[in-house]
Amino acid sequence: MISPVTQQRGSDQVCFADVHRLLALFAQGLAGRYLHLKLVEPKDAPRGIARMTEEPSIFLPAQIRNFATAQHNLGAYRIAVLHQIGYWVEGTADFDLHHFFAKSSRPVLLRRIFFAVEDLRIDTAIRRRYPGAHADLERVLAHALANRSAISLMPSLPALIEALVQFSLGAPRAALVAGDSSGLLDGLLDAAAAVQSMDADVHDSARVSLAICAQLEYLGSANEAEPPAPAFANTTAAVDGKPDGDFDPGPDDLEHGAALALEFRGDTASDKAFWRRSSRPFATSTREPAPAGGAMTEDNTGHPTLPVRPPVAAVRPREIAGPRSFLYDEWDYHRQTYLAAWCRVFEHRLRGEEFGFIEDVRRRHSTLAHHVRRQFAFIKPQSWRRVRRTSDGDELELDGLIEAVIDRRTGHASDSHLYVRRDRGLRNVAAAFLVDMSASTDFALPGSATVAKPADAAAQAAQSGLYLYGGHDMPEPVFAPRRRVIDVSKDALALMCDALQALGDSYAIYGFSGDGRDNVEFHVAKDFADKLSRKTWGALAAMQPRRSTRMGAAIRHALGKLARETAGIKVMIIVSDGYPEDHDYGTDRTDREYGIQDTARALWEVERAGITDFCVTIDPAGHDYLRRMCKETRYLVIDDVTALPQELTKIYRTLTAR
Amino acid sequence: MRGPIEVPMNRSTLGTQNNSSRLTQEPWYLPLADEVRLFEAAYEARLPVLLKGPTGCGKTRFIEHMAWRLYRQIDSPRRGLEVPLITVACHEDLSATDLVGRYLLSGDQTVWMDGPLTRAVRSGAICYLDEVVEARKDTTVVVHSLTDHRRVLPIEKTGELLDAHSDFLLVISYNPGYQSVLKDLKPSTRQRFVSLEFSYPGIDIEATIIAHESGVDPALALRLAVVGEKVRNLREHGFEEGVSTRLLVYAAQLAAGGIEPRRACDVAIARAVTDDAEVQKSIAAIVDVLLP
Numbered sequence: 009m010i011s012p013v014t015q016q017r018g019s020d021q022v023c024f025a026d027v028h029r030l031l032a033l034f035a036q037g038l039a040g041r042y043l044h045l046k047l048v049e050p051k052d053a054p055r056g057i058a059r060m061t062e063e064p065s066i067f068l069p070a071q072i073r074n075f076a077t078a079q080h081n082l083g084a085y086r087i088a089v090l091h092q093i094g095y096w097v098e099g100t101a102d103f104d105l106h107h108f109f110a111k112s113s114r115p116v117l118l119r120r121i122f123f124a125v126e127d128l129r130i131d132t133a134i135r136r137r138y139p140g141a142h143a144d145l146e147r148v149l150a151h152a153l154a155n156r157s158a159i160s161l162m163p164s165l166p167a168l169i170e171a172l173v174q175f176s177l178g179a180p181r182a183a184l185v186a187g188d189s190s191g192l193l194d195g196l197l198d199a200a201a202a203v204q205s206m207d208a209d210v211h212d213s214a215r216v217s218l219a220i221c222a223q224l225e226y227l228g229s230a231n232e233a234e235p236p237a238p239a240f241a242n243t244t245a246a247v248d249g250k251p252d253g254d255f256d257p258g259p260d261d262l263e264h265g266a267a268l269a270l271e272f273r274g275d276t277a278s279d280k281a282f283w284r285r286s287s288r289p290f291a292t293s294t295r296e297p298a299p300a301g302g303a304m305t306e307d308n309t310g311h312p313t314l315p316v317r318p319p320v321a322a323v324r325p326r327e328i329a330g331p332r333s334f335l336y337d338e339w340d341y342h343r344q345t346y347l348a349a350w351c352r353v354f355e356h357r358l359r360g361e362e363f364g365f366i367e368d369v370r371r372r373h374s375t376l377a378h379h380v381r382r383q384f385a386f387i388k389p390q391s392w393r394r395v396r397r398t399s400d401g402d403e404l405e406l407d408g409l410i411e412a413v414i415d416r417r418t419g420h421a422s423d424s425h426l427y428v429r430r431d432r433g434l435r436n437v438a439a440a441f442l443v444d445m446s447a448s449t450d451f452a453l454p455g456s457a458t459v460a461k462p463a464d465a466a467a468q469a470a471q472s473g474l475y476l477y478g479g480h481d482m483p484e485p486v487f488a489p490r491r492r493v494i495d496v497s498k499d500a501l502a503l504m505c506d507a508l509q510a511l512g513d514s515y516a517i518y519g520f521s522g523d524g525r526d527n528v529e530f531h532v533a534k535d536f537a538d539k540l541s542r543k544t545w546g547a548l549a550a551m552q553p554r555r556s557t558r559m560g561a562a563i564r565h566a567l568g569k570l571a572r573e574t575a576g577i578k579v580m581i582i583v584s585d586g587y588p589e590d591h592d593y594g595t596d597r598t599d600r601e602y603g604i605q606d607t608a609r610a611l612w613e614v615e616r617a618g619i620t621d622f623c624v625t626i627d628p629a630g631h632d633y634l635r636r637m638c639k640e641t642r643y644l645v646i647d648d649v650t651a652l653p654q655e656l657t658k659i660y661r662t663l664t665a666r
Numbered sequence: 667m668r669g670p671i672e673v674p675m676n677r678s679t680l681g682t683q684n685n686s687s688r689l690t691q692e693p694w695y696l697p698l699a700d701e702v703r704l705f706e707a708a709y710e711a712r713l714p715v716l717l718k719g720p721t722g723c724g725k726t727r728f729i730e731h732m733a734w735r736l737y738r739q740i741d742s743p744r745r746g747l748e749v750p751l752i753t754v755a756c757h758e759d760l761s762a763t764d765l766v767g768r769y770l771l772s773g774d775q776t777v778w779m780d781g782p783l784t785r786a787v788r789s790g791a792i793c794y795l796d797e798v799v800e801a802r803k804d805t806t807v808v809v810h811s812l813t814d815h816r817r818v819l820p821i822e823k824t825g826e827l828l829d830a831h832s833d834f835l836l837v838i839s840y841n842p843g844y845q846s847v848l849k850d851l852k853p854s855t856r857q858r859f860v861s862l863e864f865s866y867p868g869i870d871i872e873a874t875i876i877a878h879e880s881g882v883d884p885a886l887a888l889r890l891a892v893v894g895e896k897v898r899n900l901r902e903h904g905f906e907e908g909v910s911t912r913l914l915v916y917a918a919q920l921a922a923g924g925i926e927p928r929r930a931c932d933v934a935i936a937r938a939v940t941d942d943a944e945v946q947k948s949i950a951a952i953v954d955v956l957l958p
Binding site for chain 2: 029030034036037038039040041086090138139140141410413414417418420
C-alpha cells in the first residue's frame, strides 16, 4: 500500500504527498462527499487566515513516522482521516459551535472541554463504525497519551482538564482518579463517559461540556489566587489558566491553543468555520454535465440555477448584436461539483487582411510543407475497407448468398447485391484545433530576431555562403521580425490546413483567451462549415496574443461544436504554452490546481462524448500539470517550439488513422 | 435422400439463444417499493414495461419473480404455459430478423424458425429484451407495433401479421448510466412503455439480499452492504455506476465459501469495478476499516 517513493526514502515514514490521492478517495468514500485534504501548518507558521477556510477540509501532517512500520504510519493517517470525518458523520459539523461558544462567559475553556468530550464521543463511534480500524486507533491513542504531560505536576484546574483529555485518549480511569487532589475528577469523568453511549449525539457533548465547565468555573473562582506552575506556563496553562488567574485566555492564546491540539484529531479547534455550509453567492450543481453540446445555456437565461439547456446563441436583434455568448458550467474541485452557468464564453469571428499569409508560410517552410503533405498522403491507403452487399466486387459474400438461395426457394425476390468489394473508404473525420491565444504566446522565441530573411536572390546567395567570397559587395542582410510562440502555432496550423484540404477531413480552427469568467473569448478562424478560402488565411493570420488561459470553458465550447458534427472519428487537439490560469479561476489566484482540475474535467467530458482529445504544450514544465489533466497517452510536451508543425502532423495522423 | 443440413451457429444466431425459463421455483425477490404492485397493474392492462436501472441492481431477478407470480401461482389461469418468460440479451449485432425469425435450410427445404419475440407473441409469454438499446435500430420497428393498441407483429418474410396472444407482454430494460452518451432510446420508443426505475437498495434491504443470496451471517452481510454504500461514493473515479448488489453478493458468496472476507472484497469488488490501482487501494482501505 505504500508507494515506491515513500520506500525510497529509506525509512518507514509515510509522506502526505505519496498518499494524498489514496486518502482523499478513502475520505470521500467514507464521508460521501469530497473533503479537501490539506497540510497542517508548521507550528511556528503564522496562523489564522490561511486556516480559516470555508472548504470542507481535513488537515493532516506532512509526514508520519511515529510508528515502527510504514503500515502503522499509514494507519495513523487513516485514523486522522476517520476522526475528522467523524465530525461530519456524527453531527458535529451541523452544530452551531460559534453560537455555542459565544454564549459562554468562558468560551475558550468551554471549547477546550467540548472538544475533549466530543473527541471521546467520536473515537467511540470510530470503534463502532469501523471495527477494522480498531488496532490503528488504539496505537495512535496510546502514542498520543504517551506524549502528554504528567498531571501530577500541574495545578488543580489544568490538571483536571488534562485528565479529561487523557481520559479521552484512553488513560485508565482509576489511575487518573487516584492522582486527583480536587475530588472533582470522578464526577467529571462520569459525566464525560456518558457520551460513549451509542445514542449520544453532539448535543449530549454540549450538555456535558457545559456541566463540566460550570464545575471548573467554580473551582477556578475558588483558586483565583493560586499561581500557575511555571513548568506549564507555555503548555496547557497558557490555554487553560492564565498567570493572572483568569483561565479564559485571549485571542492569541486561542490561536496558540490550536498548536496544542492532537495531531491526529486534525488541529480542528480553530477551523470550525469550514463546517458551516458555504454561503458563496452562486448556485452549485451536483448533477452530471449535460451530454456533449448540452452544457451551454442561453445568454439571457438570467439566474444561474436555471436548468442547463442545449446551446442557443444569444437572441439579439441583428443590428445591435455583438459577439454571441454562451454560459458554461465550471468544475469546482474543492467542492467536487459543477458551478452552474459559471462562465460566459463570447464567440468572436476572426477577420484579417493578410490574405497572402499562406504563401508566406509555404515560402518560409517550403521543405516542411512538402513533408507535411507527403505525410498526409500516406494516410489514405490505410483506409481501405470491405464494403459488403455490393453489386460487384472481388469476392462473393457467403451470408448474402445463402439468404438469396433461401429467398429463391421460398419464392421471394432475391437480392443481387452479393459481393464484397474493397473500397477506398471515405475518411469520416472531424477535427477541432484549439489554440491558446493567451498573453504568454507573445514571448519571442530565442534568437528569432536574428534570423536573416532573404530579400531577394542576392540575399539568398549570401545566406548560402557566397558572401564569404563576395565581401563588401553583398547587400545588407534583412532581419525578419521577431518570431513569437503564437507565430509558430499559426504556421503549424496553416500547414495543417493546407494538407487537410487535400485529405478531405472536416476541420475547424479556434483560438481562446479571456479575462475572467464573464469574458472567455473564443475566436473562430475557421469553423467546420467554412470552406477554406482567402478569408481563412486572413483570419488565421489575425490570431494574436490576448489575455488569460481559461481553458475549461473553451474546451467545453469546442466540445459543443464537435458534438454537432456527424463524423465517425472526432478529434480535439489543444495547443497551449502553459497551464490554465485566469485571475478568477478559483477563489485563490495562486491556486493553480483549480484551473488544472477544471480543464481535466472538461477533457473528461470530451472523452465521455466519444471525442479523442490531445494536448500539445510547448511549456517545458508541462509534464507537471498535463499528467494531472490528461492521460499519459494524450499529451505531448515539445521542448523545441519550432518542431510544433512536424509534431502536430504526427499527432493528427496517429489520432485519425483508425 | 440426404439428411438434414446442420445449420452452423453464427454470432448472430448465438446471440438470440434466449434464456427460456420454465420458472418451476419462485425466484426470490425483495421488493424495494411498490414495483410489484405497479407491474401487476401494468400487466393487467397489458401495458409494456421499461425497467430502468444500473447494472446488477436486480432488474432481471425482478422480471423473473413477476413472471412466476403471474404465470406460476396456484390460482393463475396461465399456469399451463410451459415457458412463461423469454429473455433476450440484446447486443449490437442483434437485428429484427434475430428477434422475429428466419428461414433456415433443412435438407432441400427451407424451414421457418420463429425468433424469441415471435414465440412469446404466439404463446402469450413475457418477452424480456435486456439492454434493448444495444440492439440494432431496426428492432424498434417490430417493437412499436407490439406496444400500442395494435399489439401485432408483422413478419415480413412470411407475410404474416401476427396478433399477439392476450397474455403476451413486452418488457425491456435499459441502463441509462453508461448508455446515455452514445446510445439512447428514442422518445418515440420510450413513450410506449410504463417506466419502472430501479436503484441500489438501502443498506438494510441490501444486507438482507446479500445474506439471503450468499448464506453469510447477517452481521457480515450488513458490513458488506455498508462497503457497497461507501464504495458507491467513489463512482466518479473511473466506475460510473458504483459497485452492484450482484458484486456484493459475489463477495459474500466467496466469504461463505471460506475465503477471507477482505480478500473476497478485493477480487469481487475492488478489482472488479476499476483498473485504477490507486482507486483499488482506496477501496481496499475502506473495506479494511469497515470489516471487523
